[in-house]
Amino acid sequence: MKKLVLLLTLVIIGCGKAEKSIQISSKTKPVKEVIIDSLKHPWSITFLSEDEALVSEKDGDLLKVNLSSKKKKVIKGFPRDLTDSIRVVWRGDNSGIFEVRLHPDFKNNNFIYLSYAAKKPGKGSTTKVVRATLQNDSLTGIKTILEAGPFTREYFHYGGGITFGPDGKLYITIGERLFKEIDEPEMPIAQDLQDKRGKIYRLNPDGSIPNDNPDFGDDAVPGIFAIGIRAAQGITVHPETNKIWFSEHGTRQGDEVNLLKAGANYGWPIITTGGYRSRDYVPPTIEGATYANPVWYWQHTVAPTGLMFYTGNEFPDWRNDLLVPGLSRGSLWRFRIENDTIKSAEELFIDDRVRSRKVAQSPEGKLYMLTDEDNGKIVRIKNDTL
């Protein structure tokens, strides 16, 4: 808001040069400015104020950072069942700390939500979501909201995306955890209603099950809202339609943007817009099943992650557009959406090629991005023409 008013003032004061002012203001030039570095693969950021934010490091800690003073502080009391890092063995390890989100009424109840890879000695790991009370830079009163077992030895595709819906419910993405489709059981994990993995959940903020969830039958895992998920991370709410959108990784291509619908089956591994890791994998047929199509899929690998609808003022032309960062190509995608379909798609920062985990917006609308690097960064995306 401040920026627009300032801009307008310039336009009005400088009437003689007004035309030039308008043109300059209208030609966007997104540029990056590193605000904080030395983060261990930051995964999520949520703002406590315009300058203070909680940042989860996938390979590190939950931090409180000050974007002005650049100070970082480790939040104490993180759940002790966080997986030990095994990424010294192989860099493909997906485990660690994932999402951090505030309860909508955080100011009064101090509740935050965290997802992470939890370990069980001798068993492996699984995706876990907890609620905690944040006080004096420490977590207390940790309560398990969702534990998406079984615990297994695989360390892929945890999911872990969390958002609050417009209905005040928690929406959580859980990946199917497999690396190769040939390891699927006869009824594939993401299609198996008795398996917690490969699903999207809708829960009350205290972890209980809403009574208006879609009906997947009596034998289904409680809380399931949608099935057929391979590796979804980013999940967010459209500011005008209030519909929920999520990103999903494919195997060979097949990266998607989806619109979340109650009771939908997103098809993995029965159908995919890409290929399979094992080229000779033949998925089973599931009688009677119907599958939701993605709103968008890429024909090359992008690895889309923590997406967001932009509602800031700094890039007026991006208002309500969906921003999707990618790990593989390292660019930022901007989608113009009308009537739940994608009208245009822009790939930004084409020649930067840095793994990008998430975009987020400050309370005043400043746009930030997290880079997934050993020396991970919080980058501000500024409009150089304003």
Place this chain on the structure above:
Amino acid sequence: MKKLVLLLTLVIIGCGKAEKSIQISSKTKPVKEVIIDSLKHPWSITFLSEDEALVSEKDGDLLKVNLSSKKKKVIKGFPRDLTDSIRVVWRGDNSGIFEVRLHPDFKNNNFIYLSYAAKKPGKGSTTKVVRATLQNDSLTGIKTILEAGPFTREYFHYGGGITFGPDGKLYITIGERLFKEIDEPEMPIAQDLQDKRGKIYRLNPDGSIPNDNPDFGDDAVPGIFAIGIRAAQGITVHPETNKIWFSEHGTRQGDEVNLLKAGANYGWPIITTGGYRSRDYVPPTIEGATYANPVWYWQHTVAPTGLMFYTGNEFPDWRNDLLVPGLSRGSLWRFRIENDTIKSAEELFIDDRVRSRKVAQSPEGKLYMLTDEDNGKIVRIKNDTL
């Protein structure tokens, strides 16, 4: 210019609502409006005035159209060696009328330039460029500028793109005309300096050879400016750098945007960013050859055609961006360019999916697009938010 002034007036008058005005003006919403239809696969358009334009129909005539009254008039006297249509046999036929461009001093000399597929009885066809005088809606004084023989039975990849460079010279793209790489001679056509096909030419406006062209040796075809071209159609000049850009079709993917450099070898068929139509084709090695990389290539098929740098006022954020329509996916691509590299790429009109042959701009900066259809159209691209 008129639009911007109007907009500014609104902003200043409505100071109380100024913030809203700015936001509205800044959020672009490109929409299409059909201006003229019933064109037979229009290929090129060049403006005589804000309302009048010459339009070449690939499968029809050279026309004069009035964009206000919607009247069309056939320009008489088109060269008689224009190929007969064989597209009743197969729709893949590329032959017909291609580019129409005005001489920079058209107002005084009435010269226009045309490219088309010319026939020779019993021999086949080739790409030909002529200069003609346009008077009373007829062509007279036709002079051959370039005839890119040999005449062959193949009816693909004529090229035919024409632009005037900032140096006042004619730049012309000629395709290599083959459909399958396995039909290449030992020295591939586009690499053979004694073959006119698969090259970009630089000529004086009267067809003579400039004495400052790059030196390809005494045996080379006169007028060659660059080699290694497969199927380039669109060619245009950057409004600030004055550098020339051109589009090129690949076989399996490999569609490219290139920056034209004197003496460069664009590599076809020795190297490509895509694949070959014949998957087992192995190109020869040419000793000592070096190849220019494209500025951009797509990883899926786009079939990029008549590209243009936008300099209008209606989309201020697109100023000096490269617009590239595509035949295959039917969308319009917008590239932001800095220092001769592409910083961002936007795919517009994603769900329209109509074959698009060329974008062009009126003298006052209105943006138009030609659709490659049996019922071909001139479409105006308007900014719905202005």
